[in-house]
Amino acid sequence: MALDAFRGITIAGMLLVNNPGSWQYVYGPLRHADWHGWTPTDLVFPFFLFIVGVAMTFSFRRRIEQGATRVQLLAQVVRRSLILILLGLVMAGFPDFRLLDGVRFKGESAATAAVCWSVIRLIVPYVLAIIGLVLLYADLPVLVFKADGRLRARKIVALVLLVAAVVYFAADFRYFEEAKLRVPGVLQRIGLCYFFASLVVLCCGLWGRAAVAAILLIGYWAIVTFVHPPAGFTSDVKGPEGLLHDWIDSRIFGVHLYRERPDPEGLLSTIPAVATVLAGVLTGHWLQSRREKIDKLIGLFAAANVVLVLGLWTAWVFPLNKKIWTSSYVLATAGVALHFLALCYWLIDIRGQRRWAWPFVVFGSNAIVVYVAASMTAKTLALLKLGDGHTTVKTWLYEHLCTSWAGPQLGSLAYPILYNALWLIPMYVLYRRRIFVKI
Numbered sequence: 001m002a003l004d005a006f007r008g009i010t011i012a013g014m015l016l017v018n019n020p021g022s023w024q025y026v027y028g029p030l031r032h033a034d035w036h037g038w039t040p041t042d043l044v045f046p047f048f049l050f051i052v053g054v055a056m057t058f059s060f061r062r063r064i065e066q067g068a069t070r071v072q073l074l075a076q077v078v079r080r081s082l083i084l085i086l087l088g089l090v091m092a093g094f095p096d097f098r099l100l101d102g103v104r105f106k107g108e109s110a111a112t113a114a115v116c117w118s119v120i121r122l123i124v125p126y127v128l129a130i131i132g133l134v135l136l137y138a139d140l141p142v143l144v145f146k147a148d149g150r151l152r153a154r155k156i157v158a159l160v161l162l163v164a165a166v167v168y169f170a171a172d173f174r175y176f177e178e179a180k181l182r183v184p185g186v187l188q189r190i191g192l193c194y195f196f197a198s199l200v201v202l203c204c205g206l207w208g209r210a211a212v213a214a215i216l217l218i219g220y221w222a223i224v225t226f227v228h229p230p231a232g233f234t235s236d237v238k239g240p241e242g243l244l245h246d247w248i249d250s251r252i253f254g255v256h257l258y259r260e261r262p263d264p265e266g267l268l269s270t271i272p273a274v275a276t277v278l279a280g281v282l283t284g285h286w287l288q289s290r291r292e293k294i295d296k297l298i299g300l301f302a303a304a305n306v307v308l309v310l311g312l313w314t315a316w317v318f319p320l321n322k323k324i325w326t327s328s329y330v331l332a333t334a335g336v337a338l339h340f341l342a343l344c345y346w347l348i349d350i351r352g353q354r355r356w357a358w359p360f361v362v363f364g365s366n367a368i369v370v371y372v373a374a375s376m377t378a379k380t381l382a383l384l385k386l387g388d389g390h391t392t393v394k395t396w397l398y399e400h401l402c403t404s405w406a407g408p409q410l411g412s413l414a415y416p417i418l419y420n421a422l423w424l425i426p427m428y429v430l431y432r433r434r435i436f437v438k439i
Contacts, residue, residue: 001354001361002344003054008360009340010047011367012420017041019378021398021415025408032264035238036319038329045186045322046276046333047340048367052194053280054341057288060201070202072140077202079137081195083439086126086133087372088187093122093179094376122179125169132161183256184249184265187372192270197277206285213278217327220272221318224326237261242324245269262324269325276325279307279334283341293350300342308335359424362431369430369437374423 020026029040063073135158136142145152169176200212229247237246238260245262257263286299311320311331320329347353363370381394401418402411430436 002348004364005348005357005360006341006344007051007367008362008364010044010051011363011371012360013044014371015374015420016416017044019416019419021402021412022408025412027413032322036321038320038322042322043333043336047337049190049193049273049276050280050334050337052190053197053277054284056201057281057284061288074202075142077195077198079133080439081191083130083133084191085188086130088185089126090123091187091372091375092182092185094379121175122181125165128161128165132158132165180255182258183253184263186265189265189270189273193274193277196274197281200278201281209278209281213275216271216275217330221327235261245324264323272325272327272330275330276334283338297342297346297350300338300345304335304338304342307331307338311335362424362427365431365436366427368439370423370427
């Protein structure tokens with residue numbers, strides 16, 4: 001329950017910092033650091049990756065106790081990783097304002113139809129692939145066609161959908177290029193980090209996992225410090241440390257990157273992000289040990305302080321930086337995450353104080369669902385316009401529900417708080433009905 005509460009706090013934090021009433025009025029702590037340094041907002045994403053690692057140890061142990069083999073675990077890891085990446089692409093393409101840049105339509109209905117078709121056309125291959133993966137993995141083993149007619153039909157439909165997704169994407173690749181859909185993203189990074197961290201967990205023991213995490217952090221520092229892009233490469237990166245990141249991403253993804261460079265979820269910085277997940281894995285091992293609860297708590301706090309101090313110390317050489325996920329940032333954020341988890345563990349599992357945590361447990365029980373649904377709804381509210389053709393639904397809600405009594409600055413904070421409270425209602429219904437959507 002402590003882990004669910006911590007996950008729920010993190011998801012609520014994601015929605016809080018991603019959905020201000022107005023980006024013109026945002027308090028400093030609710031913005032990312034421009035380059036070096038960190039703010040409370042810079043803790044949110046590493047917290048979630050850390051939690052992924054902790055949860056992984058419990059889910060893997062449960063499946064192994066149920067008789068699952070390493071091959072079966074790997075198959076589920078592949079499924080979950082692919083679905084997370086595809087969900088991230090769906091979120092990036094729904095709805096994409098850039099699809100209508102420079103385009104003019106005659107009549108309001110024609111413009112609305114064009115928006116709908118643009119959105120559908122861009123995300124169809126990813127939706128088909130997600131449905132295909134769900135059907136393919138509905139019956140195990142994955143690629144075994146059983147004698148039962150319904151099961152065999154389900155496998156065939158799954159393969160048809162997956163092939164159709166690939167064919168659709170290839171046939172409409174020109175539109176994918178024109179749309180400039182951003183390929184890296186939050187869910188994409190979670191999927192990649194989960195996949196590679198799972199490989200480490202499946203192939204290495206406890207000390208091997210710790211060694212891999214250390215190698216990733218030291219190796220990443222060496223790459224960023226001593227490896228440079230070809231001479232003559234220029235970019236709008238905010239600091240020279242990010243030049244190599246942007247060179248790699250621009251060569252692989254082309255125009256499909258974030259407007260700010262380097263892309264904060266780029267490929268190179270995914271290497272240390274895997275170490276963040278492994279830090280959670282090591283924490284999960286500690287929590288699963290047979291030690292007394294109070295001993296586990298002391299160990300969590302002790303490790304938190306050691307890792308945090310180590311991160312702040314290494315920041316003198318490799319500064320804290322969320323955008324390129326520096327090694328010092330991994331250590332420092334892991335230290336703070338350990339403190340948060342230890343606090344939740346102390347309050348909930350040791351002292352039994354659970355009432356305060358129920359909203360966060362509700363969020364944490366269906367974390368991906370609320371994140372995807374709330375994010376896509378927020379985009380829709382920012383796109384839909386009222387009768388005057390200028391004011392969006394989000395702007396109207398922000399001005400009439402928040403700024404009317406709190407002013408623009410405080411109202412901009414009140415808006416995501418109310419938005420979180422609104423999404424608590426459907427998530428509570430799912431929680432009460434024991435409906436937990438597992439990716």
